[in-house]
Amino acid sequence: MKKKYVLKLYVIGSSASSERALINLKEIIAKESETVFQLEVIDVSNCPQLAEEDKILAIPTLIRKLPIPIRKIIGDLSDKEKVLLGLNLISQNEKPQ
Amino acid sequence: MAAKIKGIPAKAKSTDNSSSVSGGVEKIPTGIKGFDEVLEGGVPRGRALLITGSTGTGKTVFANEFLYRGITKYNENGVYVTFEEHPKEIIKNVRNFGWDLDILIRQKKLVFVDASPDNIQTRESGEYDLLGLVERIKHAIVKAKAKRVVIDVVSMLFSKFSNKDTIREVIFLICDELKRLDVTTVITAEKAGDNGNTLSRYGVEEYVLDGVVELVLKTGQQQFLRKMFIKKLRGAGYRSGQVEFEVTNNGLEVFPKIVADHRVSKTDFKNREMFGLEGVDKALGGGIPQGHMLLISGNTGTGKTIFGMHMIVEGIKKGQNAVYVALEEPVEQIKKTAQEFGFEFEKLEKEGNLIFICPRLIDMFNDKVLNEIVNAVNKIGAKRVVIDSISSLMSATMNEESVRQFLIQASSFFKSQGIVCLMNFLSGANFGAAKGQLLAAFETSAMRLSSIVDGIILLLYVERNQRIKRIFNILKLRGSWHSNNIFQYEINKNGIKFGERYEE
Numbered sequence: 001m002k003k004k005y006v007l008k009l010y011v012i013g014s015s016a017s018s019e020r021a022l023i024n025l026k027e028i029i030a031k032e033s034e035t036v037f038q039l040e041v042i043d044v045s046n047c048p049q050l051a052e053e054d055k056i057l058a059i060p061t062l063i064r065k066l067p068i069p070i071r072k073i074i075g076d077l078s079d080k081e082k083v084l085l086g087l088n089l090i091s092q093n094e095k096p097q
Numbered sequence: 098m099a100a101k102i103k104g105i106p107a108k109a110k111s112t113d114n115s116s117s118v119s120g121g122v123e124k125i126p127t128g129i130k131g132f133d134e135v136l137e138g139g140v141p142r143g144r145a146l147l148i149t150g151s152t153g154t155g156k157t158v159f160a161n162e163f164l165y166r167g168i169t170k171y172n173e174n175g176v177y178v179t180f181e182e183h184p185k186e187i188i189k190n191v192r193n194f195g196w197d198l199d200i201l202i203r204q205k206k207l208v209f210v211d212a213s214p215d216n217i218q219t220r221e222s223g224e225y226d227l228l229g230l231v232e233r234i235k236h237a238i239v240k241a242k243a244k245r246v247v248i249d250v251v252s253m254l255f256s257k258f259s260n261k262d263t264i265r266e267v268i269f270l271i272c273d274e275l276k277r278l279d280v281t282t283v284i285t286a287e288k289a290g291d292n293g294n295t296l297s298r299y300g301v302e303e304y305v306l307d308g309v310v311e312l313v314l315k316t317g318q319q320q321f322l323r324k325m326f327i328k329k330l331r332g333a334g335y336r337s338g339q340v341e342f343e344v345t346n347n348g349l350e351v352f353p354k355i356v357a358d359h360r361v362s363k364t365d366f367k368n369r370e371m372f373g374l375e376g377v378d379k380a381l382g383g384g385i386p387q388g389h390m391l392l393i394s395g396n397t398g399t400g401k402t403i404f405g406m407h408m409i410v411e412g413i414k415k416g417q418n419a420v421y422v423a424l425e426e427p428v429e430q431i432k433k434t435a436q437e438f439g440f441e442f443e444k445l446e447k448e449g450n451l452i453f454i455c456p457r458l459i460d461m462f463n464d465k466v467l468n469e470i471v472n473a474v475n476k477i478g479a480k481r482v483v484i485d486s487i488s489s490l491m492s493a494t495m496n497e498e499s500v501r502q503f504l505i506q507a508s509s510f511f512k513s514q515g516i517v518c519l520m521n522f523l524s525g526a527n528f529g530a531a532k533g534q535l536l537a538a539f540e541t542s543a544m545r546l547s548s549i550v551d552g553i554i555l556l557l558y559v560e561r562n563q564r565i566k567r568i569f570n571i572l573k574l575r576g577s578w579h580s581n582n583i584f585q586y587e588i589n590k591n592g593i594k595f596g597e598r599y600e601e
């Protein structure tokens with residue numbers, strides 16, 4: 001039984017950091033064969049109300065909705081280790097080689 | 098009721114549904130009692146005002162009232178961006194002031210942008226900006242059709258995010274965006290200690306904000322004394338210096354300094370205001386010149402208060418209303434004392450010819466008292482004022498300098514209105530006046546106020562032949578002849594009985 005992750009990525013228009021975040025996130029997801037990801041990319045300028053509900057300040061922001069607890073990672077996700085830690089895809093003591 | 102100052106040639110305007118233009122900048126009233134007068138009409142439209150202060154100084158109340166009055170009084174909808182408290186907490190807190198935000202939210206006149214802390218674990222990975230916040234604020238402004246925005250407390254951003262440049266950028270960006278949308282903004286920021294995150298440390302204050310107001314809290318004997326300093330207001334006039342304010346159960350109340358143009362003086366030497374005591378009026382060359390401020394200095398029991406009562410009753414008899422500032426005794430006691438001499442203060446008060454002002458003596462606000470006096474004078478068009486006594490004012494404020502300030506402001510106001518003011522001053526002159534040297538024992542403390550007042554009357558006891566005698570002398574009366582004689586007087590059931598020249 002594969003783990004299921006529900007992710008939301010808040011971006012804005014075609015900003016450089018938003019584009020980088022999406023590329024970086026896709027790379028991470030591609031390497032996680034043991035997990036099923038459901039990813040929704042939301043542009044704040046089109047859906048400000050959703051951003052309000054999720055209390056988004058920084059762009060880009062990645063939210064892990066499931067599994068709970070909810071986690072947030074802000075930034076272009078270039079520090080992949082922090083992303084993996086933040087999403088709880090690895091624990092502190094099994095760092096990738 | 099706004100503290101309106103009638104007849105004062107200041108640019109201050111009444112705040113009802115009006116905006117004013119001064120120096121080419123359109124101003125909108127905040128609706129905060131007294132504050133708009135200090136800002137000579139209000140805050141510049143479309144600009145951002147920073148309110149700084151440490152915890153508990155009233156920043157959030159200020160911000161809330163700016164929004165609430167805007168919506169309810171001036172029909173300007175609002176957006177509240179909160180970084181500190183959750184909207185629910187804010188709504189609950191301001192209910193104490195009688196402000197119902199729930200209704201405004203339902204009416205879509207108020208929209209919250211909730212940026213208060215959540216308990217979600219957040220990590221930073223790589224570069225980011227704070228455009229999410231900007232988009233949410235823009236969205237809320239459109240949704241509320243807002244004309245006013247509050248950002249409370251913006252300095253919280255510095256503890257939320259590690260990249261200080263990003264925060265600075267976003268504050269610039271938000272202010273820019275708000276200006277473009279022509280909304281007027283109040284931003285609050287915590288003023289922490291020397292090593293704290295003050296906005297100015299990041300160069301935000303200087304470049305982005307059009308106005309800066311600092312709120313200060315001082316500990317008094319029994320309560321807090323609050324002051325505000327307008328530090329800058331770009332491109333618009335305001336009254337500089339510090340002003341006192343209070344947090345009342347109805348919001349903030351600011352006590353603006355009384356601005357009376359000291360060049361305007363209705364001092365009139367031909368117009369004499371009389372005591373109705375023949376000898377006294379004669380010794381004064383016909384009475385006190387209109388617009389003069391007179392000090393009556395004497396030891397306890399010399400009858401200073403009774404002289405004041407005579408002046409009030411005589412004035413009202415001649416159609417001049419009066420204000421009595423009671424700093425020594427409770428008003429009820431003054432009325433009873435007056436009654437003993439046949440002065441019907443109770444009746445005069447009821448008929449609207451006389452107003453009593455009795456300020457709290459501990460932790461007293463000079464500016465508040467001054468505003469009360471101005472309001473009372475304007476209310477009944479008073480032409481005579483008695484302040485009983487200046488010595489109480491000194492011991493209440495424990496500060497001679499602030500009493501001097503008070504007197505200077507009061508003096509220019511009275512002069513601009515042609516009001517005669519009698520101030521009692523308790524001097525410590527003793528009984529030991531030697532024969533032929535009656536005034537030698539006069540305590541000089543009253544003299545220190547000499548440059549402010551226009552006249553000084555001395556009352557003194559002397560002991561002669563195992564009896565106490567009361568003597569009277571006019572030490573000074575600006576611009577007027579006055580008798581240099583020393584007179585004898587008594588106090589009887591009709592008040593002062595003025596006598597002949599005292600001779601030993």
